[in-house]
Amino acid sequence: MQRKTSSSLLGLVGRGGVYGRSCPHRSLVATTGSSEEVEPPPYNPDVKDRSVIVRKKGVEVLHDPWWNKGTSFNYVERDALSLRGLLPPCEIPFSKQIERFMKEYQHGIAHVAPKDETVTPENIRKWKALESLQNRNEVLFYKILLDNFEDMAPIVYTPTVGWCCQNFHLIYRQARGLFISERDRGMMSSLVYNWPASKIHAIVVTDGSRVLGLGDLGVNGLGISIGKLDIYCAGAGFHPSRVMPVVIDVGTNNESLLNHPLYFGLRRRRLEGDEYYELIDEFMRAVLARYPNVLIQFEDFSTNHAQALLDRYREHHLVFNDDIQGTATTVLGGIYGALAVKGSQAKDITEQTIVVCGAGSAGMGVVQFLAKAMTKHGLSEEEARERFWILDEDGLITRGRPGNVPSFVKPFSRKDAGMEGQDLLSTIREAKPTILIGASTVGGLFTSEHLEAMSESCDRPLVMPLSNPTSKLECTSEQSAQWTKGKGIFAAGSPQPNCVYDGQEIASSQANNMYIFPGLALGASVGKCKIITDNMLMSASESLVNCITQEDLSKGSIYPKLSMIRDISLEIACSVIEQAVVDKVVKADSRAAEVLEEQGREGLKSFVKSRMFQPNYDPLVYLPPGIGE
Ligand SMILES: NC(=O)C1=CN([C@@H]2O[C@H](COP(=O)(O)OP(=O)(O)OC[C@H]3O[C@@H](n4cnc5c(N)ncnc54)[C@H](O)[C@@H]3O)[C@@H](O)[C@H]2O)C=CC1
Ligand SMILES: CC(=O)C(=O)O
Ligand SMILES: [Mg+2]
Numbered sequence: 001m002q003r004k005t006s007s008s009l010l011g012l013v014g015r016g017g018v019y020g021r022s023c024p025h026r027s028l029v030a031t032t033g034s035s036e037e038v039e040p041p042p043y044n045p046d047v048k049d050r051s052v053i054v055r056k057k058g059v060e061v062l063h064d065p066w067w068n069k070g071t072s073f074n075y076v077e078r079d080a081l082s083l084r085g086l087l088p089p090c091e092i093p094f095s096k097q098i099e100r101f102m103k104e105y106q107h108g109i110a111h112v113a114p115k116d117e118t119v120t121p122e123n124i125r126k127w128k129a130l131e132s133l134q135n136r137n138e139v140l141f142y143k144i145l146l147d148n149f150e151d152m153a154p155i156v157y158t159p160t161v162g163w164c165c166q167n168f169h170l171i172y173r174q175a176r177g178l179f180i181s182e183r184d185r186g187m188m189s190s191l192v193y194n195w196p197a198s199k200i201h202a203i204v205v206t207d208g209s210r211v212l213g214l215g216d217l218g219v220n221g222l223g224i225s226i227g228k229l230d231i232y233c234a235g236a237g238f239h240p241s242r243v244m245p246v247v248i249d250v251g252t253n254n255e256s257l258l259n260h261p262l263y264f265g266l267r268r269r270r271l272e273g274d275e276y277y278e279l280i281d282e283f284m285r286a287v288l289a290r291y292p293n294v295l296i297q298f299e300d301f302s303t304n305h306a307q308a309l310l311d312r313y314r315e316h317h318l319v320f321n322d323d324i325q326g327t328a329t330t331v332l333g334g335i336y337g338a339l340a341v342k343g344s345q346a347k348d349i350t351e352q353t354i355v356v357c358g359a360g361s362a363g364m365g366v367v368q369f370l371a372k373a374m375t376k377h378g379l380s381e382e383e384a385r386e387r388f389w390i391l392d393e394d395g396l397i398t399r400g401r402p403g404n405v406p407s408f409v410k411p412f413s414r415k416d417a418g419m420e421g422q423d424l425l426s427t428i429r430e431a432k433p434t435i436l437i438g439a440s441t442v443g444g445l446f447t448s449e450h451l452e453a454m455s456e457s458c459d460r461p462l463v464m465p466l467s468n469p470t471s472k473l474e475c476t477s478e479q480s481a482q483w484t485k486g487k488g489i490f491a492a493g494s495p496q497p498n499c500v501y502d503g504q505e506i507a508s509s510q511a512n513n514m515y516i517f518p519g520l521a522l523g524a525s526v527g528k529c530k531i532i533t534d535n536m537l538m539s540a541s542e543s544l545v546n547c548i549t550q551e552d553l554s555k556g557s558i559y560p561k562l563s564m565i566r567d568i569s570l571e572i573a574c575s576v577i578e579q580a581v582v583d584k585v586v587k588a589d590s591r592a593a594e595v596l597e598e599q600g601r602e603g604l605k606s607f608v609k610s611r612m613f614q615p616n617y618d619p620l621v622y623l624p625p626g627i628g629e
Contacts, residue, residue: 054067054081056081057081057082058081058082058083058086058194058196059086059175059196061081061083062083062086062087062174062175063174063175069094070087070092070097070172070175071087071088071090071091071092071097071172071264072091072092072093072094072097073087073091074091075091082193082194083194084184084187084191084194085178085179085180085184085191085192085194085195086175086178086179086194086195087175087179088169088179088219088249088264088265089179089181089183089184089219089249089264089265089266090263090264090265090266090267092262092264096261096262099262100170100262103170109124109128109171110124110125112167112170112171113163113166113167113170113171114166114167116159116162116163116166116469116470116471117471118159118469118470118471119159119160119162119163119469119470123154123155123159123160123163124160124163126152126155126160127155127156127160127163127164130144130145130152130156131173134230135173135174135176138240138241139615139616139617140615141615142233142234142240142613142615143615143616145230145234146234146235146565146566146615149234149235149562149563149565150561150562150563153231153495153514153562154494154495156227156230156231157228157230157231157514158212158227158468158469158470158493158494158495158512159469159470159471159494159495160469161212161223161224161227161469162211162212162214162468162469162471163469164223164227165208165211165212165214165217165220165221165222165223165224166214166217166220167220168217168219168220168222168223169219169220169257169260169262169263169264169265170262172264176245177222177225177226177244177245177246177247178192178195178244178245178246178247179219179222179246179247179249180246180247180248181219181248181249181250181265181266182249182250182251182266182268182271182279183266185279185282186282188282188283188285188286189282189285189286189289189290191286192286192287192289192290193290195244195290197241197242197244199242199291200242200243200244200287200290200291200294201238201239201242201243201293201294201295201525202229202232202238202242202243202244202294202295202296202297202521203243203244203245203246203287203291203294203295203296203297204224204225204229204232204243204245204246204297204299204322205225205246205247205248205283205296205297205298205299206221206222206224206225206246206247206248206298206299206301207221207247207248207249207250207280207300207301207302207305208220208221208222208247208249208252208265208300209221209270209300209301209302209305210300210301210302210303210360210361211223211224211300212224212300212467212468212469212472213441213443213467213469213472214469214472215254215441216252216253216270216302217252217254217257218249218251218252218254218257218263218265218266219247219249219252219263219264219265219266220257220265221247221300222245222246222247224299224300225245225246225247225299226245228245228297228299228322228517229243229244229245231514231517231518232517232518232521233613234565235514235518235519235565235566235568235569236518236519236521236522236565236566236569236573236612237566237611237612237613237614238518238521238522238525238613239613240613244287244294246283246287248279248280248283249265249266250266250270250271250276250279251265251266251267251268251269251270251271252265252269252270253269253270276305277308277312280309284296284313284317288317293318293528294318295319295521295524295525296313296317296318296319297319297320297321297322297326297517297521298310298319298320298321298322298323299321299322299323300323301323301361302361303360303361303364303406306321306323306324306361307321307324307361307364307406307408309321310324310325314531314532315531316531317531318524318525318529318530318531318532319531319532320517320520320521320524320532320537321361321365322513322517323361323362323365323513324361324362324364324365325365325369325532325537326513326516326517326520327362327365327366327439327513328365328366328368328369328537329369329513329516329520329537329538329540329541329544330511330512330513330514330515330516330541330544331366331370331437331464331466331511332349332366332369332370332373332538332541333515333516333540333541333542333544333545333559334464334491334509334511334558334559335349335352335370335435335462335558336349336541336542336544336545337509337544337545337548337553337557337558337559338435338460338462338489338491338558340545340548340553340558341460341489341553341556341557341558342460342489346377346542346545347377347378349370349373349374349377350374350377350378350379350383350384350387351434352387352434352435353387353389353431353432353433353434353435354367354370354387354388354389354433354434354435354436354437355388355389355390355391355424355427355428355431355433355435355436355437356388356389356390356391356437356439357391357392357424357436357437357438357439357440357442357445357446357474358391358392358437358439358440358441358466358467359390359391359392359397359406359409360392360441362439362466363390363437363439363440364390364406364408364409364412366437366439366466367388367390367412368408369534369537370387370388371384371387371388371412372384372534372538373538373541374387376538385411385412388412389414389427389430389431389433390409390412390413390414391422391423391424391427392440393440394421395420395421395422395423395424395427396414396419396420396421396422396423396427397409397412397413397414397420398413398414398415398416398417398418398419398420398421399413399414399415399416399417400417400418400420401413401420401421424445424446425449425450425453428450428453428454429453432457432458433454433458433461434458434461434462435461435462435464436450436451436454436461436462436463436464437464437466438464438465438466438467438473438474438475439466439467440467440474441467441472442467442472442474443467443471443472443473443474444473444474444475445465445474445475446463446465446474446479446480447475447483448479448482448483450483451463451475451479451480451483451484451488452483452484454484455483455484455485455487455488459487460487460488460489461484461487461488461489462488462489462490462491462558463475463480463484463488463489463490463491464490464491464492464511465492465493466492466493466511467493468493468494468512469493469494470494470495470496472493473492473493473494473496476492476496477490477492477496477497477498477499477506477508478496478497478499481499481500481501481506482501485501485502486501486502486504486506488506489556489558490506490507490508490509491508491509491510491511491558491559492508492509492510492511493510493511493512494510494512495508495510496508496510505555506556507552507555507556507557507558509557509558509559510559510562511558511559514562514565515544515559515560515568516537516540516541516544516572518565518569518572519540519568519569519570519571519572519573519576520532520536520537520540520573520576522569522570522572522573522576522608522612523536523540523572523573523574523575523576523577523580523608524536524576524580526573526577526592526607526608526611527573527576527577527580527581527586527590527592527593528586528587528589528590528591528592528593529576529577529580529585529586529587530585530586530587531585532585533579533580533583533585535579535582535583536576536579536580536583536585538579539575539576539578539579540572540575540576542575543571543572543574543575544559544560544568544571544572546571547560547564547567547568547571549561566612570605570608570609573608574601574604574605574608577592577593577596577604577608578596578601578604580593581593581596581597591607592604592607592608595607
């Protein structure tokens with residue numbers, strides 16, 4: 001505003017053009033100690049405000065093709081329209097959206113994005129078909145996914161989901177999931193109310209720091225939370241409107257993403273230290289304030305935070321870490337399966353010698369849990385630790401390892417410091433393992449020399465290359481069959497075909513935590529558990545092996561058929577609830593616990609089943625008798 005002295009007040013009205021620079025509307029403004037004449041800015045009736053009236057809010061805006069601007073909404077609009085959290089944190093200009101679409105228009109989606117040779121254009125075409133169906137009709141999507149689970153899990157989940165996460169910024173189409181970023185600090189408890197559902201049963205959250213074996217993918221990690229929850233809904237009957245995929249964007253150390261013009265995560269290196277934990281704490285408080293009974297699965301947090309976060313929350317909230325606990329529970333179930341294939345008993349786990357490549361959250365989660373199972377079957381802790389030989393990128397880990405060895409690895413270091421850093425082949429020759437586990441993220445790590453050496457000292461070696469996606473498997477099913485001369489029992493993290501050796505079919509199982517997390521989460525949620533105990537996980541492993549048919553065992557399968565996923569999840573859920581009751585970790589108002597007490601396991605099974613979402617159409621309006629039947 002222009003200020004004038006009070007002496008010019010007399011000429012106030014009617015001077016100058018009404019619409020011109022010298023505006024007639026003047027006023028008096030009291031300033032400290034004196035009054036001043038202030039000339040307001042000129043009025044221009046031709047000026048049009050740039051906003052329009054939008055009566056919708058939140059997802060309704062994003063799902064309305066007329067109003068939606070996707071990633072181009074700026075933060076003023078996001079806050080006014082309750083969109084904060086529903087979009088990737090970085091605003092993408094209109095011109096970049098055009099550029100991204102034109103690339104796809106000209107070259108097709110499979111060719112827009114970098115390739116992973118083990119994810120074929122055919123996989124990508126199928127992924128696109130399913131994604132587009134999911135965006136327009138979830139009941140139909142889940143019906144089809146469930147009916148074709150074995151065929152389609154590799155499309156919505158590993159390996160294709162890995163490609164999808166690597167290229168999420170290029171193929172992103174529709175808002176799905178909650179984006180929380182460092183920019184939302186202090187605002188999360190209100191942001192969470194932008195989510196449309198008033199009830200949520202399960203959250204899968206990642207910070208994208210180690211997505212499968214593909215490393216740091218920043219905000220693109222949301223794809224893995226979405227993929228996991230697709231399996232929750234199809235495999236365990238969680239209602240699709242009652243789950244929430246989340247990514248917490250704390251930056252990325254992935255240079256190629258940071259430099260990519262279409263990357264829509266925060267363009268900063270990862271937050272670390274106290275600030276990191278405070279942010280995750282704020283997220284936990286925010287979601288638990290709105291959804292106090294929700295189960296939270298931590299997914300693909302890098303090893304430096306994964307165990308610490310689990311330890312931070314596991315005694316207080318209904319949480320688990322899938323990579324540590326889900327994987328371990330699955331591997332234990334698979335080992336029980338392999339023992340059954342060999343005609344041995346579960347207790348014979350105490351006689352196994354296990355070489356593990358990879359001392360990250362997955363590898364060490366497995367080691368700790370298998371050791372626990374061995375103590376359950378009679379070994380002392382010391383004896384159980386002796387059964388393991390663990391290697392990381394620097395070779396065998398012994399007490400002679402220089403530098404800081406993480407506290408969860410230290411107890412499993414081999415005593416003989418002279419073997420420090422020994423390579424895998426020498427370790428296999430020395431240890432004579434019965435089980436070889438890969439959780440290294442190094443595709444092709446297991447060679448013919450390794451598996452031949454293993455087969456020399458073991459009749460039926462169990463080979464478990466767990467790293468995902470397919471390109472990161474430590475070996476393939478075909479390689480295992482050839483190199484063990486058909487003796488190997490095989491299970492890999494991502495799907496592998498059965499193969500034939502010497503005229504005999506050799507089963508290839510999938511050792512993926514997808515066997516456990518849906519049922520575990522279902523039991524914990526329907527059972528109204530307060531926390532998840534190790535005993536509950538142990539009972540999940542034990543019930544997994546009970547789901548394998550004799551026919552499958554005779555073919556060498558160490559896991560049940562994936563097409564049985566709903567039955568498997570139901571069994572696991574019931575075992576988890578039973579154990580939770582024993583461990584006294586169910587809430588006082590747990591109906592499942594009451595049903596168990598009143599009607600036993602069969603009653604519990606019917607109760608849990610009745611709580612599972614079935615992908616069928618419900619009438620949306622009252623239908624008179626005879627219509628729509
Ligand atoms: N099949 C399943 O259900 C699951 C599989 N995984 C897979 O496990 C893998 C590892 O995950 P994290 O432990 O979180 O990763 P991470 O990156 O924390 O750990 C990898 C470990 O492998 C070690 N390593 C690297 N090169 C090696 C080599 N040449 N020989 C031996 N060790 C080597 C590293 O030193 C590190 O200790 C990932 O590929 C992931 O996809 C994880 C969870 C579940
Ligand atoms: C399967 C899984 O959770 C992983 O590879 O990280
Ligand atoms: Mg994972």
